[in-house]
Amino acid sequence: MAVWSRPRVIDELRRLDREGSSTGWADLMESGHGDLAAAAAAYAGGLAKARAEAGVERPAPRLPVPRWNRATILATIQARARKRQTLASSKAPQRFVAAARWHFGSWEAALAAAGVDAQKVRLRRAAYTEPEIIALVRRLAGEGKVVRAATLKPLVKLDAVRRLFGSVAAAIRAAGSEVSAAHGNQKWSRERLIEELRSRAKRGEVTLTPGLHRAVRLYFGSAAAARDAAGIPAVLRAAWTKASLIEELQRRARRGDSGRTLGTACTRLFGSVAAARRAAGVPSTQRTKGMAAWGKPQLLAELRRRVQNRLQLSRGLREGLRQQFGSLAAARAQMGLPAGQRARGGAAAGVRAGAANAPSRASWSHGQIVEKLQAWSAGGGPLPDPLRAACEQHFGSVAAACAAANVPWRAARWTPERIRRALGEPSFDVANPVFVAACIEHFGSVTAARAAATRGQRQRTWSKAMVIAELRARARRGLKGVGRLLREPAVRLFGSTEAALHAAAVQWSPEPRTRRASSQDATAGSQRTAK
Numbered sequence: 001m002a003v004w005s006r007p008r009v010i011d012e013l014r015r016l017d018r019e020g021s022s023t024g025w026a027d028l029m030e031s032g033h034g035d036l037a038a039a040a041a042a043y044a045g046g047l048a049k050a051r052a053e054a055g056v057e058r059p060a061p062r063l064p065v066p067r068w069n070r071a072t073i074l075a076t077i078q079a080r081a082r083k084r085q086t087l088a089s090s091k092a093p094q095r096f097v098a099a100a101r102w103h104f105g106s107w108e109a110a111l112a113a114a115g116v117d118a119q120k121v122r123l124r125r126a127a128y129t130e131p132e133i134i135a136l137v138r139r140l141a142g143e144g145k146v147v148r149a150a151t152l153k154p155l156v157k158l159d160a161v162r163r164l165f166g167s168v169a170a171a172i173r174a175a176g177s178e179v180s181a182a183h184g185n186q187k188w189s190r191e192r193l194i195e196e197l198r199s200r201a202k203r204g205e206v207t208l209t210p211g212l213h214r215a216v217r218l219y220f221g222s223a224a225a226a227r228d229a230a231g232i233p234a235v236l237r238a239a240w241t242k243a244s245l246i247e248e249l250q251r252r253a254r255r256g257d258s259g260r261t262l263g264t265a266c267t268r269l270f271g272s273v274a275a276a277r278r279a280a281g282v283p284s285t286q287r288t289k290g291m292a293a294w295g296k297p298q299l300l301a302e303l304r305r306r307v308q309n310r311l312q313l314s315r316g317l318r319e320g321l322r323q324q325f326g327s328l329a330a331a332r333a334q335m336g337l338p339a340g341q342r343a344r345g346g347a348a349a350g351v352r353a354g355a356a357n358a359p360s361r362a363s364w365s366h367g368q369i370v371e372k373l374q375a376w377s378a379g380g381g382p383l384p385d386p387l388r389a390a391c392e393q394h395f396g397s398v399a400a401a402c403a404a405a406n407v408p409w410r411a412a413r414w415t416p417e418r419i420r421r422a423l424g425e426p427s428f429d430v431a432n433p434v435f436v437a438a439c440i441e442h443f444g445s446v447t448a449a450r451a452a453a454t455r456g457q458r459q460r461t462w463s464k465a466m467v468i469a470e471l472r473a474r475a476r477r478g479l480k481g482v483g484r485l486l487r488e489p490a491v492r493l494f495g496s497t498e499a500a501l502h503a504a505a506v507q508w509s510p511e512p513r514t515r516r517a518s519s520q521d522a523t524a525g526s527q528r529t530a531k
Contacts, residue, residue: 003250003253003254003281003282004035004039004042004043004253004254004256005043005282005283006043006044006283008039009036009039009040009043009044009050010044010050010053010054011054012033012036013036013040013050013051013054013056014054014055014056016033017054017056017057022059023047023051023056023059024059025037025047027059028047034256035255035256036256038256038257039256042256042257042258043283068096068099068100068102068103069103070103070104070113073096073099073100073103073104073110073114074110074113074114076096077100077110077111077114077116078114078115078116080092081114081116086121087111087116087121088121088122088123089107090123091123127160128156128157128160128161128164129164130164130165130174133156133160133161133164133165133171133175134171134174134175136152136155136156137152137171137172137174137175137177138175138176138177140152140155141175141177147172147175147177148168148172149168152168188215188218188219189219190219190220190229193212193215193216193219193220193226193230194226194229194230196212197216197226197227197230197232198230198231198232201230201232206235207235208223223235240262240265240268240269241269242269242270242279245262245265245266245269245270245276245280246276246279246280248262249262249266249276249277249280249282250280250281250282253280253282259273259277259282260273262276293320294320294324295324296324296325299317299320299321299324299325299331300331300334300335302317303317303321303331303335304335307335313328336386364390364394366394366395366404369387369390369391369394369395369401369405370401370404370405372387372390373387373391373401373402373405373407374405374407376407377402377405377407377408383398414434414435414438414441414442415442416442416443416452419435419438419439419442419443419449419453420449420452420453422435423449423450423453423454424453429469430446430469430470430473431469431472431473431476433476436473436476436477440477445477445479446470446473446474446477447470447474447483447485447486450470450485451485462489462492462493463493464493464494464503466489467486467489467490467493467494467500467504468500468503468504470486471486471490471500471501471504471506472504472505472506474486474506475504475506475507481497481501482497482500482501486500
């Protein structure tokens, strides 16, 4: 048989199409052309691509299985009964049996509706009797077989034997046979192993079974020593040579095998697998290039999709972005994401679907912000986060930016749910006076709002900047000291509550420390020292 190649795959598909044979995968496997399907996958990138290159139309899908109804089920049962075909539920076509159970509730009900006695078509035999089992044991003994549970199990249910006689040994004695004292497992010896190796060598079987190999190592130390004791030449696989490797590659190519398991030998003798296949005259297999071969629009679309879904960037996508844009930072810049911003969850966050070609908000000018605000006012909807951040960066607030753009500012009302979401964002400014007023209105204080936002979630990790911002917010509300929730992070991060208030530039006056507060500070200090 000739070696498979891309042109041969195309010619074979065209030949089958001219003969009227189906070129579908399932039809090829059923008709004995599985090697053609494997060669199409190895040399043409798949059966569909091979058919397209050969100009062969995709075969029509197989006709669906006809749907059963009560009339056709009854007619089929009666026809099988007339032809004396089996009607046992385990032997009849299973799709037919399942349809009968669906329409009639059970297979027995379907047989009864068709006028067939369900008891007569059962394959269940009558209960075993003692004479039957005794006769079976005597027959096995007459054939020279050792009667034990292992030899009886394929012929009779051992539970029935034990139910009638109490044990298998009692049944053997009742039949007049002797119970074998040897264990059922085969017992090896040096003589038996030598005899088995010689008999296998005469049959041309050079390999050993796992059990035989364990016995050989137990009695002789190794398979080579056992073969030497039996007078059998040792089985040594010759090292690959260029000639033998070329012959093996050609042999595997004839049956549609890519020969990827020979990679080490190919690299050692020829330098690479491709060079070895060229020396053997075997075409190289076609590999899918993946995302690394995509163009810029496809790469940006995939990057945008992963950014929106917070998915990790794959190796092929990163490689393709570097090839097309020079670096991942340049690709992020094309999508409007600053190069220094890290992606959360493995993908860039904070980028919207329409920002693929938008400049970074850091490079927006006052005129661009005004134009975007006017477009937002005309279209309606919520204010995008990048535009909000640009307004606060260039104008100080969204209201000032809207006034400069002559656009009415529709400030969204702070709701408890919106407050919780805002507190969950690390970059949100909790010192905003409007936000503080909303927290007091709905929760009583910013601290209570923060507690409500973190309730049922993971404990928030405090930083020095967060403690300072919260202390300043408390001072603006006229609250003194650090409060109950801020005491532990203030002592842990600044050493004491006084140092935290000093870092926040908050005016404070020393108050007489209670015994409870002193013990809490001492406990926190001891924990910090232990850490």
